[in-house]
Amino acid sequence: MKKLVVSCLALLVTGALSVHAATAKATFQQECAKCHGRDGKGHTPMGRILRLKDFTNPKVQKEMKDAEMFKTIKNGAKDKATGRERMKAFGGSLTDQQIKDLVAYVRGLGKK
Ligand code: HEC
Numbered sequence: 001m002k003k004l005v006v007s008c009l010a011l012l013v014t015g016a017l018s019v020h021a022a023t024a025k026a027t028f029q030q031e032c033a034k035c036h037g038r039d040g041k042g043h044t045p046m047g048r049i050l051r052l053k054d055f056t057n058p059k060v061q062k063e064m065k066d067a068e069m070f071k072t073i074k075n076g077a078k079d080k081a082t083g084r085e086r087m088k089a090f091g092g093s094l095t096d097q098q099i100k101d102l103v104a105y106v107r108g109l110g111k112k
Helices: 001-037 045-050 057-064 066-075 096-110
Strands: 083-088
Touching: 001 045, 001 096, 066 096
Parallel strands: none
Antiparallel strands: none
């Protein structure tokens, strides 16, 4: 029994190291896809209304800065003219590490 517990723990630890990318993908599908689309292209009803960027477009990728992406995910985005929320802030529900992983995930969408 003790042996089983030890090997389970070992599995948990090695699993945790490789889990970042998988979690970012799951989070994206769960939290972000309703606007940005499962493929990141923003071809969703919300995406059309909000006129979202296509994350798979190399030009879009080039124009985005990692620091800005991080800030937008953490603090959300407001319409400058009306002050209305365009993207909600995820700083309350995601850790900085999770947000960094999401930035990397969004970068990956441009490489396919
Ligand atoms: C309610 C719809 C909505 C949801 C949900 C949403 N976004 Fe956004 N996102 C937007 C809008 C709108 C913008 C454009 C913001 C602006 O006006 O600059 C945006 C912009 C971005 C940008 C671009 C920032 C830049 O530098 O140009 C990134 C990256 C991003 N979102 C990632 C995410 C991630 C990751 C999630 C999930 C955790 C997410 N978004 C969830 C609507 C959404």
